[in-house]
Amino acid sequence: MTVTVTTTINGDAEEFVCEADETLLDVLRDHLGLTGSKEGCATGDCGACSVMLDGRLVCSCLVLAAEAEGRQVETIEGMARGRELHPLQQKFLDAAALQCGICTPGFLVAAKALLERNPDPSETEVRYWLAGNLCRCTGYDKIVRAVLETAADMKSADMKSAGMKSAGMRSA
Amino acid sequence: MKRFDYVRPATVAEAVAAAAEPGAAYLAGGTNLLDLMKSGAAAPGRLVDVSRLPGLDRIEELPDGGLRIGALVRNADLAHDSDFARRFPAIAEALLSGASAQLRNAATVGGNLLQRTRCAWFADPASACNRRAPGSGCDARGGDSRQQAVLGWNEACVATHPSDFCVPLAALDAVVEIEGRAGRRAVAFEDFHRLPGQTPERETTLAQGELVVALRLPAGAEAFSANARYLKVRERTSFAFAVVSAAAALRLEGGRIAEARLALGGVAAKPWRCPEAEALLAGRPPGPEAFRQAAEAALAEARAPGDNAFKIELARRTAARALTLALAGTPARVPALPASPFAPVPGALVHA
Ligand SMILES: Cc1cc2nc3c(=O)[nH]c(=O)nc-3n(C[C@H](O)[C@H](O)[C@H](O)COP(=O)(O)OP(=O)(O)OC[C@H]3O[C@@H](n4cnc5c(N)ncnc54)[C@H](O)[C@@H]3O)c2cc1C
Ligand code: SF4
Ligand code: FES
Ligand code: FES
Numbered sequence: 001m002t003v004t005v006t007t008t009i010n011g012d013a014e015e016f017v018c019e020a021d022e023t024l025l026d027v028l029r030d031h032l033g034l035t036g037s038k039e040g041c042a043t044g045d046c047g048a049c050s051v052m053l054d055g056r057l058v059c060s061c062l063v064l065a066a067e068a069e070g071r072q073v074e075t076i077e078g079m080a081r082g083r084e085l086h087p088l089q090q091k092f093l094d095a096a097a098l099q100c101g102i103c104t105p106g107f108l109v110a111a112k113a114l115l116e117r118n119p120d121p122s123e124t125e126v127r128y129w130l131a132g133n134l135c136r137c138t139g140y141d142k143i144v145r146a147v148l149e150t151a152a153d154m155k156s157a158d159m160k161s162a163g164m165k166s167a168g169m170r171s172a
Numbered sequence: 173m174k175r176f177d178y179v180r181p182a183t184v185a186e187a188v189a190a191a192a193e194p195g196a197a198y199l200a201g202g203t204n205l206l207d208l209m210k211s212g213a214a215a216p217g218r219l220v221d222v223s224r225l226p227g228l229d230r231i232e233e234l235p236d237g238g239l240r241i242g243a244l245v246r247n248a249d250l251a252h253d254s255d256f257a258r259r260f261p262a263i264a265e266a267l268l269s270g271a272s273a274q275l276r277n278a279a280t281v282g283g284n285l286l287q288r289t290r291c292a293w294f295a296d297p298a299s300a301c302n303r304r305a306p307g308s309g310c311d312a313r314g315g316d317s318r319q320q321a322v323l324g325w326n327e328a329c330v331a332t333h334p335s336d337f338c339v340p341l342a343a344l345d346a347v348v349e350i351e352g353r354a355g356r357r358a359v360a361f362e363d364f365h366r367l368p369g370q371t372p373e374r375e376t377t378l379a380q381g382e383l384v385v386a387l388r389l390p391a392g393a394e395a396f397s398a399n400a401r402y403l404k405v406r407e408r409t410s411f412a413f414a415v416v417s418a419a420a421a422l423r424l425e426g427g428r429i430a431e432a433r434l435a436l437g438g439v440a441a442k443p444w445r446c447p448e449a450e451a452l453l454a455g456r457p458p459g460p461e462a463f464r465q466a467a468e469a470a471l472a473e474a475r476a477p478g479d480n481a482f483k484i485e486l487a488r489r490t491a492a493r494a495l496t497l498a499l500a501g502t503p504a505r506v507p508a509l510p511a512s513p514f515a516p517v518p519g520a521l522v523h524a
Contacts, residue, residue: 001177020178020219023206043207044275056246056277062206063278064199066178067221110273124508131410132272 007068009034010078018065025049027065028075036076036105040134047133050106051075057113059132076105079112088112088150097146099137107133111147120151174215184225184351184385191220192353192381198222200244200283203275208288212297213304223280228385231256237391240349243282243384247337248273250281251506260389261502262340262400262419269404269511270336272411282384285338285348285364286376289331289441290319290413302328303372317478318407318415322487323471324440329372330477333365333442336511340402340419342443343435344393352382365442375441396421396433401497404437404511405490414438416487417511420494422458429453429462434470434495439487446470449491458499460492467491 001020008014009032018027025042028034028051040046042061049061052074079086088111091097098104107130114121114129121129126147127140135143181187191198197216199205200223208214222228228242231253239259241250247267250256257264271279293299293311300309312320312330320330338361346361365376378384400421406412417437423430432453434446449466456462467488474484493513507515 001175003178020176021173021209042210044203044272047272047274050274056248057274058278059203059274062201062203062275064178064202064206064219064221066180067199067202067223069180113273122508128410128509129273132274 003066005066005069007071007073009073010075016065020064020066022065023061024051024053024063024065024068024073025060027068028060028073034075034077038102038105040102040106045134046103046106047110047130048103048106050109050133052109052113057110074109076109079108086112087154088115088147091146091150091153092143095142095146095149097138097142103133103135103137107135107143111150114147115151115154120155121148123148173209174212174217176209176216177218178221179218180221180224182225184228184383187220187222187225188351188353188381188383190218191383193218194380196220196381198282198383200280201246201275201278202283203271203279204283204287208295211295213295214288222282222383234388234391237394239389241281241387241389243280243386245281246277247271247279247281247284248276251276257506259394259397260340260344260400261397261506262402262421262498263337263344265506265510266336266340266402266404266417266419268506269402269417281337281387284335285341285384285387286378287335288375290334291331292316292319294331303331303368303375306371306373313477315478317476317480318483319413319438320477320480321440322474322476322480322483323436323444324367324442325477326368328370329368329441331368331372331441332438333440334413334438335443336402336404336414336417336437338365338443339417339435339437340400340421341387342445343419343421343433344396345390346393347388347390348384349386349388350378350382351385352379356385358388361443362445367441372441395423395431398502399424399498400502401494402511403490403494403497403513405486405513409509409512409514416483416490418487418491418494420491420498422453422495422498424458424499427457429456429458432466432495434466434491436470436487436491439474439483446491448472453495458495460496463492463495463499464488466495 038048040048051060195217199219199221228244232240251264251267299311404414404417421433436444449470
């Protein structure tokens with residue numbers, strides 16, 4: 001059975017035809033050329049396929065492509081703004097929080113979802129939230145530190161811009 | 173995957189009609205069903221996607237003081253609902269101790285109840301399995317028995333029910349609302365899942381095409397909120413199924429236990445309520461001796477089908493520890509590492 005699906009991916013309207021048994025991950029990678037999301041296990045264990053579906057972090061290997069009908073899909077490809085990397089992406093580079101890189105897109109998508117929900121997580125919270133993302137190379141430590149440091153940077157940037165705003169208001 | 177038809181009904185009535193034929197299965201969060209379809213352990217001819225059915229994603233107050241949770245409420249949303257977590261802390265803790273952030277975001281209340289066993293031979297279509305292929309035998313016997321039952325099993329099947337969520341639901345007398353072609357019915361949680369008997373393939377009381385539409389928590393369940401915990405022993409600190417788990421809840425009055433609730437996970441084909449232990453605790457002063465006796469009573473009938481006799485003592489200790497944690501009081505927030513046995517317990521020895 002083939003299914004025609006109309007959906008939004010990284011803000012762009014998208015229409016595709018797929019088999020009923022194809023997953024969202026299959027379609028992203030094999031039909032739409034969005035190969036940033038990886039298939040590490042296909043069983044929900046590794047998180048390398050993490051995407052946002054209507055604002056929730058899910059494993060795209062356990063979502064049928066047909067289920068994306070009318071939904072908003074966000075993938076790793078939508079994380080940078082043009083050439084400007086997301087602070088998490090930049091920090092992962094600066095802190096060398098990756099080796100082979102297979103797990104990285106999933107970690108980035110999951111970490112972004114975490115910081116949106118909890119901008120000031122403890123180390124335990126970071127580790128627990130990211131438990132669904134497996135990495136076979138890094139030993140996790142640099143990843144966890146990169147997420148904590150990004151949270152701290154984003155917080156101080158927020159404070160600065162809030163401070164600037166209120167200073168501006170005073171002088172106006 | 174075997175080829176299948178995919179339909180997305182617009183109403184509960186349409187869904188129930190679409191799933192009436194054998195071979196049809198409901199698709200909710202898909203985190204269990206799609207996994208089993210990939211391995212071939214499940215091969216429905218028709219998938220009835222219920223994930224968008226209107227009205228089933230709500231949490232509602234009932235006039236009698238109970239709470240009604242729609243079958244499509246996502247596991248993460250329920251656990252993070254602060255009012256729910258305050259009133260039913262052991263359920264929130266159990267939910268958050270299960271799976272990963274990604275899976276909890278997708279998994280639904282109904283799908284969690286209906287998830288299949290994690291028995292490795294069940295998931296492998298090349299193995300004999302009475303639960304998957306009635307009458308074919310059971311290749312699990314003689315294999316690794318860490319995830320196997322110690323209560324309620326028989327020669328036909330030694331598998332366990334893997335859900336964390338279901339353990340406190342059993343303890344708190346939840347009720348399952350079911351819709352079928354004949355209308356709506358309500359089933360006590362205790363009667364929802366079945367022990368293998370001679371028909372291990374029949375895991376619940378649901379008939380073909382019946383849809384779980386909601387879960388009800390009775391008004392009385394909230395009375396345990398000050399002393400309710402879930403404790404889960406797993407192979408890793410996080411993201412692993414329970415080897416053994418326990419939900420414990422106490423209602424204390426004047427230094428005594430007015431009422432106790434205890435249920436175990438990872439030990440049987442269904443979430444295992446422990447009425448003997450509860451009866452033994454009622455009216456007594458709480459403490460290590462009462463808890464140990466309750467744990468003994470809960471496991472009195474236990475026996476091991478393989479090399480998993482260790483689970484019997486582990487289950488006793490987990491039950492006693494969960495009661496000790498409940499007595500110490502529900503923490504203000506679900507701990508960052510939910511249900512972990514590595515958290516220190518006031519009044520308990522680390523190695524007890
Ligand atoms: C890697 C991994 C780790 C996990 N770890 C844990 C864990 O530690 N603890 C834990 O408790 N769980 C764990 N799970 C299991 C997870 O909780 C379940 O897969 C999930 O709850 C199922 O819900 P769902 O909505 O995705 O169900 P689906 O996969 O959509 O459906 C599951 C079954 O329920 C049926 N069904 C669904 N909804 C209804 C309904 N309303 N009425 C009737 N039938 C219905 C379906 O037909 C299917 O047979 C894990 C899963 C994975 C993949
Ligand atoms: S224990 Fe039960 S589920 Fe596992 S192989 Fe045997 S019959 Fe199947
Ligand atoms: S590929 Fe989806 S979780 Fe591993
Ligand atoms: S960097 Fe290789 S798997 Fe994580």
